[in-house]
Amino acid sequence: MSAERSFTAGDVVPISTSARYLVSIDQLLPADSPRSNGEDRKHIARLAESEAELPPILVHRNTMRVIDGMHRLRAARLRQQDRIEVEFFDGSQAEAFLRGVELNTTHGLPLTLSDRKAAAERIIDSMPELSDRAIAASTGLSGKTVAAIRKRSSAEIPQSNVRVGADGRRRPLDRTQRRRRVAELLAGSPDMPLRALAAAAEVSISTAHAIRKRLREMDCPVGVGSSEQPDDASLLLQQLTRDPAMRLNQQGRDLLRWLHTHSIQRDVWTTLIAAVPPHTVPVITELASKNAKEWRALASYIDSASATAE
Known part of the structure; x- marks a missing residue:
């Protein structure tokens, strides 16, 4: 890592009308350039022969290393200039390299x-x-x-x-985690301003808006905490699980396992739905509707079978 350089009087002369400085060319270090082949000699020659004033170069203040403008610096030497106009960059060497890449990507000779x-x-x-x-x-x-x-x-x-x-x-990085965080925040503050919600969950405002809209369209609470009381379906499933008539035969146990696997509580699905990518919503909606029809068919079949048995 280059040490900070010291200068004698007159090495750096501020230009009072701007944040630019006239700097002695001998005080400047070559760029930590992203160009693997170095500078283009023909381009340097064209700049040196031009009568136009060269734009200021960008220099890392702490090291006096050129960030952007090596072609202009070489051209200034060919013109036998002692000084060149400079703008200083304050930041780390990694940030200086990043800035140099940005500038070389957007103007001058392309990388x-x-x-x-x-x-x-x-x-x-x-x-x-x-x-x-x-x-x-x-x-x-x-x-x-x-x-x-x-x-x-x-x-x-x-x-x-x-x-x-x-x-x-x-x-x-975990987008699902961030979307779930939106649902959790809405559980405690359903009317939280979108900007505050997006900032707290570290998502975009549009994402926060989409999740809140989706939850509101469901017309249900957005609670996701485990402290909530189980809903009626959960209580019924617990009651059925404790029934000896279900637990003491293989078919009953198989049915219980199936019911536990396919049962879903509101406090669970409101959390899951917050992480659904928008483009998958139509497919998931259709699947949910089809499954709901199958559950209704099952209920009707069991009810009919029970009535027949009586």
Whole structure:
């Protein structure tokens, strides 16, 4: 890690009209560049021959290492300049590299695909908490490509359970857990403002809104806690389980196991439904409706059989 550099009087001259400085070229260190092949000599020559004023370069203040602008720096040397206009970046060296990749991706000579992939791998290694989308936005890759690079990288051993998105917010990886957290919060505060709900559960406002709407459309309480009293179905199932006529023969025991397996309580399904991906709702709705019809058919059959036996 480079030590902080010291300067003599006149090395760095502020430009009073902006946050830019005239800096002695000899004080600058070469960039920690994402370009595997270094600078393009032809591009440097074109910049040096141009009569246009060179835009300021970006320099890491603590190390005086160039972050973005090595072509301009080389061109300034060819022009035999002693100083160059600089904007300073304050942050860690990992953040400086990330910023350099972002700038090289969006302007100037584009990075090659292999350079962008190598940069993404390095960013994952130094800043594993960044989300795939955030890294993709910085490197000009797709989120799927970054995810594949992360998967084969050894940087996440042990794996991080949190990602920092492009908006700077920290979010846990388990989406199901976050959706369930929304349901739990609504159990205690059904009218919690959406922004507060989304922030507390670390989900987007649209996700919080969709879950609350879904629960309200069910027209049922959203309680998910185990402290609630069992509903009528649970009490009936417990009563049936204690009945010796059911427990003391194999068919009765098989039926009890089947009933326990297929029975579902409201405090359970209100929690589960909060984690349902929106695109699966029509299929799950249809399955629930079909199962409800089968339960009604079973009830009708048993009732009819009982009436016949009497």
